[in-house]
Amino acid sequence: MEAALxxxxxxxxxxxxTTLSALLSLLPGHSxxxxxxxxxxLQVLSDVDNGKKFILCEYNRDAxxxxxxxxxxxHPPLExxxxxxxxxxxxEIEANDIFTVYCEQYYxxxxxxxxxxxDDNEGFVACFxxxxxxxxxxxxxxxxxxxxxxxxxxxxxxxxxxxxxxYCLTSTVMLSLTTDDVSSxxxxxxxxxxxxxxMNLPVADGHLSNMGKMIEELEGKLRNxxxxxxxxxxxEMVCTLRPSNxxxxxxxxxx
Amino acid sequence: MAEEETELSDEQKKGIAKWFIINAPAGEIxxxxxxxxxxxxxDDVYNEAAAVAFPIYNKSHxxxxxxxxxxxxxxVTSYGELQDNEYLDPKTAQVAIVDHVKQVCKGVRPxxxxxxxxxxxxxxxxxxxxxxxxxxxxxxxxxxxxxxCTNGKDVEGPGSDFEFVVVISAxxxxxxxxxxxxxxxxxxxxxxxxxxxxxLKGKCQVGAHYFEEGNVQLDAKRDCRDSTMFQGPDETATxxxxxxRRHENEYMASLEGxxxxxxxxxxxxxxxxxxxxxxxxxWHNTMQFSLKREIRKNSESGSCAISERHKSQxx
Numbered sequence: 001m002e003a004a005l006x007x008x009x010x011x012x013x014x015x016x017x018t019t020l021s022a023l024l025s026l027l028p029g030h031s032x033x034x035x036x037x038x039x040x041x042l043q044v045l046s047d048v049d050n051g052k053k054f055i056l057c058e059y060n061r062d063a064x065x066x067x068x069x070x071x072x073x074x075h076p077p078l079e080x081x082x083x084x085x086x087x088x089x090x091x092e093i094e095a096n097d098i099f100t101v102y103c104e105q106y107y108x109x110x111x112x113x114x115x116x117x118x119d120d121n122e123g124f125v126a127c128f129x130x131x132x133x134x135x136x137x138x139x140x141x142x143x144x145x146x147x148x149x150x151x152x153x154x155x156x157x158x159x160x161x162x163x164x165x166x167y168c169l170t171s172t173v174m175l176s177l178t179t180d181d182v183s184s185x186x187x188x189x190x191x192x193x194x195x196x197x198x199m200n201l202p203v204a205d206g207h208l209s210n211m212g213k214m215i216e217e218l219e220g221k222l223r224n225x226x227x228x229x230x231x232x233x234x235x236e237m238v239c240t241l242r243p244s245n246x247x248x249x250x251x252x253x254x255x
Numbered sequence: 256m257a258e259e260e261t262e263l264s265d266e267q268k269k270g271i272a273k274w275f276i277i278n279a280p281a282g283e284i285x286x287x288x289x290x291x292x293x294x295x296x297x298d299d300v301y302n303e304a305a306a307v308a309f310p311i312y313n314k315s316h317x318x319x320x321x322x323x324x325x326x327x328x329x330x331v332t333s334y335g336e337l338q339d340n341e342y343l344d345p346k347t348a349q350v351a352i353v354d355h356v357k358q359v360c361k362g363v364r365p366x367x368x369x370x371x372x373x374x375x376x377x378x379x380x381x382x383x384x385x386x387x388x389x390x391x392x393x394x395x396x397x398x399x400x401x402x403x404c405t406n407g408k409d410v411e412g413p414g415s416d417f418e419f420v421v422v423i424s425a426x427x428x429x430x431x432x433x434x435x436x437x438x439x440x441x442x443x444x445x446x447x448x449x450x451x452x453x454x455l456k457g458k459c460q461v462g463a464h465y466f467e468e469g470n471v472q473l474d475a476k477r478d479c480r481d482s483t484m485f486q487g488p489d490e491t492a493t494x495x496x497x498x499x500r501r502h503e504n505e506y507m508a509s510l511e512g513x514x515x516x517x518x519x520x521x522x523x524x525x526x527x528x529x530x531x532x533x534x535x536x537x538w539h540n541t542m543q544f545s546l547k548r549e550i551r552k553n554s555e556s557g558s559c560a561i562s563e564r565h566k567s568q569x570x
Binding site: 003004006007008009010011012013014015018019022023025026027094098101102104105106107108132134135140141142144145148149150152175177179183184185186187188189190191192193194205206208209212213216219220223224226227228230231233234235236237238240241242243244 | 263267268271274275278279280283286287289290291293294295394395396397398425426427434435436437438459461463464465466468469470471472473474475476477478503506507508509510511512513514516517518520521522523524525526527528530531532535536538539541
């Protein structure tokens, strides 16, 4: 199992689906372990009632059906499927509405879904998902990207309602982006990182507000460390392979 | 969910094993191989897959191996491949005997006359190599390079075309810093005797991997073309290396440019640093937001009451 995760960590993120399916076929006995520890690019379906797109994940799946957060229906229909309690469903509906606005503001498009379910110790778990196609043929506003995907998965465990409630958030971001033009060729970065954040917050502020703030903060941190640290390290590596002082000298006279 | 799956055949396992080895990031094949071995739990399958996949990886990554006997490094490339495990080092006119899976050079033997180009070709090749070595030493601190004659090596004098391939390969592995990378360029140079022109086609390929608590990889490629006059060996060498240097400098600058664009523009296409409103999302208003929505909904349906449910949910 450790070796399998080692391979997931080394193989190109662009091939994560192939890597996982290869590992699943080599290690059929570990399939549930693998599926719970490895995140893959998210898939999408359209709600039969209103055509709105929703995201598929382990948390809205039962058998081979997925529940839409918009109509609360399973696709394809499924008998005796589990649903959140009506109180939690109400919170789920609001979370979906508000998270849609959040996504418009940060993503200028993209698809979002929020799922909630009761857990065993009187609290609940919520999963906030975003999928954005930022390519120029997708929802890229400026047309810079030949190919560009962003998938964010935020799973947040909320403890039993107390004056100060415990929130445990695990966030994963997977992305890939490619630019392509004649002068600079194809330039492609892909990757995934995962981080955690735990907080105790006054329940009086509202679950949605508490969860939302944590998600916004951690998502911002993940974006920042991808941008500054992870991309930065690959750039450093390129500059070590071919130190660019020569480039600077060559370019000075012309500029 | 995988319970119904039948056991894979050895052939299928071998196919998967080969895929892992061939697609391992630069400098990480031995780590991938180790993990793969413990996932496979079948040494026969692993060994057979490794025997096929390592040579493919080694040649596509243009790995550089130290030759025994103080001959320096040899590049493992398809252009210098004489047999499965024999690679010509044109610089020293030695043939390196390579163990692909261990990634070491086991021994050397002098190249035979048939394996080496004619004196006429060698003059051009040698001059180009000398010029290239100077450039590579300046530009790539950890680089190796080689010039192969891939076509027309037995041409004895003017009147016929011939073809060289220039290979530059630089790799850097710092597993302790969770970072590996490689720079590879391959230049194909056709000496056109009829029109007295050299046609150059280059392919640069750069990869980098950073994997401390994550897995982020760069994969960049660029093709370029150019041409120059067919002159004597020394003049030709100077002209060719001048072009290679210019294109590779340009490529490096454009990589820097792509990185600069990334923070400012490109990344924004996926997710903005700040919302369009330029202030953090007003989560503290979400309670009012949902209450307002409820009021609106209720008033639309003819009722102004705030639902009890909300009161209880957000005390």
